[in-house]
Amino acid sequence: MPDISDQRLIDNPRRGKISKFRVVWLIFIPLASIAFQVNIPLFFKHLGYLELPLLVTVYFSLMQRNPMGGTLIGAVIGLLQDALANQPLGIFGMVKTLVGYFAASISIKIDVDNTTIRAGLSFFFFFFHQFFTWILVRALLGQAIDFDITQTLLFGLLNALVAVPLFLILDKLRERG
C-alpha cells in the first residue's frame, strides 16, 4: 500500500518533479558555501550566523526527492565541513546526513517549490541541525557547549529569510527539460 500512495504522489506533476543539476554545480556550490562560511565571518562578523552548507544540503536534498541521494549529499557536505572544524570527522557529517535524509523524504510529500514551505523547512532544519550538533558534541566528545534556544530560533529565522532568495538563485541552475 505505501508504495502505491507514494507512486501516486510521484505521479503528481507538481510534487513529483525531480530536478537535476550539472555535476560541476553539485561540486562547486557546496565548496563555495563552505568557503563562504570560513571566509566571510572574518570581515563581516554579523554574518557568522549563516549556515550556508546546511541550506545547500537542504536545497539539494529537497530537489533530489530521493532519500538515498539526500543522505549521501548530507554526508559529503557534512564531512567536508568537519574537515575544516577543529573536531573529529563525522559530527557534522552525521547531522547533515539526517538533514539530507529527512529533507529528501519530506520533499516526496509536499510541494517544495512553494516559498513559504521552503522558508519553514529551512527554519526547522536549522533548529534540528543545531540541536543535534549540540547533542552529538556533548554525547560523543564530552564537550559542554551552550545551547541558547532563543538565539537558535532567531538565527533559524534569519537563515530561513536568506534561504528564500538563495533557493531562487539555485533554481536557475536547474537543468531544463
Add this chain to the structure above:
Amino acid sequence: MSRYRNLAVLVIVIAAQLVLVAYQVRTKEDVSLLRSVTVTAVSPLAKALDNARGSSMGFLDRYILLVRVEQENERLKTELDKMKLENQFLRTELTTADRVRALAMFQQQTRAKTVAARIIGTGTGANSKAVFVDRGGKDGVQRGMAVITPDGIVGKVTFVYPSASQVLLITDPFFAAGVISQKTRVPGTLKGLGRSQVLVDHVQNEIKVEEGEWFFTSGDDRVFAKGLPAGQVRTVRQGKEFKEIFLDPTGLQRGLEEVLIVLEGIHQMIPEGIGPAIGPVTMVEPPAELAEARTADQKALESGIPALSTDADRLREKIKRIGEIQGVRFGNAGARLPNFNMDPNQVTRPQAPVLAAPKPAAPPPAVETAKPGPPAN
C-alpha cells in the same frame, strides 16, 4: 522495498561515521587525508572570495562615481564622497601597512626564526576558535608550532596542509599553555574559554596576583618559548581550589589579520617591573601632613631623639605629653584621668627633662673609660 533500502543506507552511513568518530576519539588519530583534500579545495575559493571582496569595494566606488557624474549640481558632493571613501581606504591601507611594518620590524628584531602568515578563514566547529592561515608545509610550518604577533601569543598550529594551516587560537576551550606572572613569578596554566577572555588555572588561592599584572609564557609547554606576553589580568577572584584569574589576551587585541609562525623559538627573559605596554610612572608629592610628620621625624633623628616612625609612636608621645602637662602619671591605680582633648602643641613644652628621654644609667664606678650617655633634654 525502496523505503527499507533508503533506511538501510541511512543507517549504514550514520554507523560508518559513528565508527569514524569513535576511532578518532579513541586513538587520538586524525583522518588527515580528507582534511588535506578539503583545505586544498576550499583555500583557493577562500582566497578568491578575499580578492573578490577587495575588487567589489573598488567596483562599487567607481559605480557610484559614474552614476553621479551626470548630475552637475551634485558633482562636488560626489567628489567629496569619493574623497571620503578614498580617505577611509587609505587609512585602512595605512593601518595595514603599519601593522605589516610592525610585524616585519618585530620579525627582524626577534632572534626566533619566524614566517609571516595571513589569516584566510575561520574554523567551522560549533564552539571552536580556530583560523586558517596561508602558510603550510611548503613554508616549513609544522604541527605544534607557536603563532604570535608583536603584542603576544595568538595560538598554535594544529593541522598543516601543503599550502595552509589551521591555528587553534588561545581563546579556544581546548587551548592550554604554561604561563608565569611577571611580579611574583607564579606559574599557571592558561586555558581558553570560548570567549574573548582566557583563564589562568592552577594558581593557589593563597598566592597574591593583582589586577593589571602581566602573564608571560613560561616555556614549560614546549610550544611557546619563555618570555612571550600572554595577557594582562582583568579579574582575579578566589576559587574553590585555585584562584580564578581572567586575562585579556594581548595578542588578539588589535584584530587578527597577519601573524607570525615561530619556526624556531628562542627563550627570552621575562621583563622586570612594569608590563610591556605601560609608559613611565608619574608620582605626585605626598600630602602636607605626611610631609610635616616626616620632616619632624627627620629633625628628631638628627637631634638624637629616637625617631617617631609610626602613627602609634606619635600618638603615644602625644598622650605622654598630655600626662606631663596635667601632672598625671599613667599606670597608677586610682589616678584621675587627664583631658585627652587638649592640644599639647598649644602648651609650651616644659624645660625640665621629665619623661622625654630615658636617663642613661650611671656608669659603674669600676669602669673609668665608659663614655657618658647623651645629654637629657
